Amino acid sequence: MxxxxxxxxxxxxxxxxxxxxxxxxxxxxxxxxxxxxxxxxxxxxxxxxxxxxxxxxxxxxxxxxxxxxxxxxxxxxxxxxxxxxxxxxxxxxxxxxxxxxxxxxxxxxxxxxxxxxxxxxxxxxxxxxxxxxxxxxxxxxxxxxxxxxxxxxxxxxxxxxxxxxxxxxxxxxxxxxxxxxxxxxxxxxxxxxxxxxxxxxxxxxxxxxxxxxxxxxxxxxxxxxxxxxxxxxxxxxxxxxxxxxxxxxxxxxxATGSPRPPPPPPSPRTASTAKGMDPSVYDMMKSLRAAKAAQALGEKVTAKSEPGSDTPLSGTKRKLADDATKQGLPRHEPSTPLDHAHGSSSGAAPPGFSTQRASKSSVRDHDPVPKPRHTPDLPDGGDTAGWEAARRMLQSIVAPSRERAFSAAKPSDVIESSFVTMLEAANCVSFSLGYALELEEKLAAREREADALRRELTEAKAELAGARKASAGEARSARAAALEEYLGSTEHMLRQAKHALAGYERGMEHMKRAALRRYPHLDPEQLVVPPDGGGP
Incomplete structure (x- = not known):
């Protein structure tokens, strides 16, 4: 070229x-x-x-x-x-x-x-x-x-x-x-x-x-x-x-392939969705798979943002960076969602948190995660009751050992640990969605193969029925031809002659017995009727 x-x-x-x-x-x-x-x-x-x-x-x-x-x-x-x-x-x-x-x-x-x-x-x-x-x-x-x-x-x-x-x-x-x-x-x-x-x-x-x-x-x-x-x-x-x-x-x-009809064109709505899966989830799954495939080739790809959010999903980036560190390659720390949203460095405190280290007493007496300075879009017209209920619900699912570790750690360490956990969860979700898509594709391929086999079975049945019908017609024709050939054969004529001779001999015996009863003086040897019906 x-x-x-x-x-x-x-x-x-x-x-x-x-x-x-x-x-x-x-x-x-x-x-x-x-x-x-x-x-x-x-x-x-x-x-x-x-x-x-x-x-x-x-x-x-x-x-x-x-x-x-x-x-x-x-x-x-x-x-x-x-x-x-x-x-x-x-x-x-x-x-x-x-x-x-x-x-x-x-x-x-x-x-x-x-x-x-x-x-x-x-x-x-x-x-x-x-x-x-x-x-x-x-x-x-x-x-x-x-x-x-x-x-x-x-x-x-x-x-x-x-x-x-x-x-x-x-x-x-x-x-x-x-x-x-x-x-x-x-x-x-x-x-x-x-x-x-x-x-x-x-x-x-x-x-x-x-x-x-x-x-x-x-x-x-x-x-x-x-x-x-x-x-x-x-x-x-x-x-x-x-x-x-x-x-x-x-x-x-x-000889290794046979013509097959192409798959029907996908409809505008169902082309990007799998059975029983929300369209937005399916689109996110496809974007995550594309991002992982591109990163595997060494490309720099930013994962698709979640709908309605400015925070990109960068879990696959962190996984690739950890793999690179294990192999002795230079590690590039991925930027956090807060870095993307506010332009802060990974080591700086996120907005809404103090850069000063909290004392142990304040951490023990208060929540393990510091409260933000500003709470935009508060529910119920600015009432903090909703936020307190959400905080208590989240706090109730934290294990006691993890709560003690959070209490002894800096807020920035807590946030970093939480972020790493979220990245691991995102990796698990990405793998699960990718595996679900592969299963969906395999299921669709199996369905296409099953449809093709059903069509082949229908065609085979139709061919078998036609073959049976043709075979029955050929058998009838063969029987008729064989009968006609037999009727004109010497063997058939010989069998007819033998049958006629046996009947002639039986008739002669009946005729002689009847004649001798009526005329006993007659010579039986002279009582002969020729086969052609003529005289002696």
């Missing part, structure tokens, strides 16, 4: 505003499609008509790239363009996208990438399909499940010089995984057709535009960081796509 692209913006969406001298900057398309060279408007993309003229050419193309028979290729009719809304149940496909590694039915990873950026398959240039297919093959041979976050860690979405088309470029900062993208692709924008599916497509079918959120830099989890490191370690140097994207490699990689 050119250095100018990597340093120009922190966003992963790169919009090309002028014609680039290097063909790789626009996805490998060097056709002179426009004279201006800048980002062109939508009507310019509508000028490209399909170059396919016969249905036979489409059918041959589908057979070449193994498109199943249940998918029907359709010639673009009338004013249909690649950016036009497709026919019902269809999606636009480029011939060079199939050559680049796109396969039908779409792999689940392809569907996830398209659904995340909100673009249709026809918006991805052939080199974009090469990058996605190459990443899928590399993940397969490294034994790493393909992940959208890991893919976005290595590649950024780039806009084509013609508005509406996109491709993917590797990030120098993440490390090079692939190389060998074609620098020149001729006529790929005209080589499109529509492909109708018997089931709904698990990806967008109409042209869209990626949002800023979808193109933001991803934050990898620990597991995803391990996957990214393993990809770089297993493959070493960048892999050439010319040798990577062979038919055998693509077939092996595609």
């Amino acid at each position: 050119p250095s100018s692209a990597s340093s120009s913006s922190s966003s992963s969406l790169y919009i090309i505003g002028a014609r680039a001298p290097d063909a790789a900057l626009d996805g490998g398309d060097t056709d002179d499609d426009a004279s201006g060279g800048g980002a062109l408007s939508r009507p310019v993309a509508e000028r490209f008509a399909s170059s396919f003229l016969t249905q036979e050419s489409l059918d041959a193309l589908c057979r070449k790239y193994g498109v199943p028979d249940q998918f029907k290729a359709i010639l673009p009719a009338g004013h249909h363009r690649a950016c036009s809304p497709p026919p019902p149940g269809a999606v636009c496909v480029y011939a060079q996208a199939l050559e680049a590694g796109m396969r039908v039915p779409l792999h689940g990873f392809f569907c996830e990438v398209l659904a995340h950026f909100g673009v249709a398959p026809s918006q991805i240039a052939p080199n974009g399909w090469r990058v996605m297919a190459g990443f899928l093959v590399l993940c397969h041979f490294a034994g790493v499940p393909p992940s959208l976050a890991v893919f976005r860690h290595f590649f950024s979405l780039c806009a084509h010089k013609l508005k509406g088309w996109y491709w993917f470029r590797g990030k120098d900062s993440a490390g090079a995984l692939i190389k060998g993208l074609p620098l020149s692709l001729k006529g790929w924008k005209e080589g499109f057709f529509f492909l109708r599916s018997p089931t709904p497509w698990p990806c967008p079918v109409k042209w869209g535009e990626p949002s800023k959120v979808s193109t933001a830099e991803p934050v990898l989890t620990r597991e995803e960081q391990i996957r990214a490191t393993k990809l770089l370690r297993v493959h070493g140097a960048a892999v050439d796509l010319k040798t990577c994207l062979s038919e055998s490699n693509l077939a092996a990689a595609m």
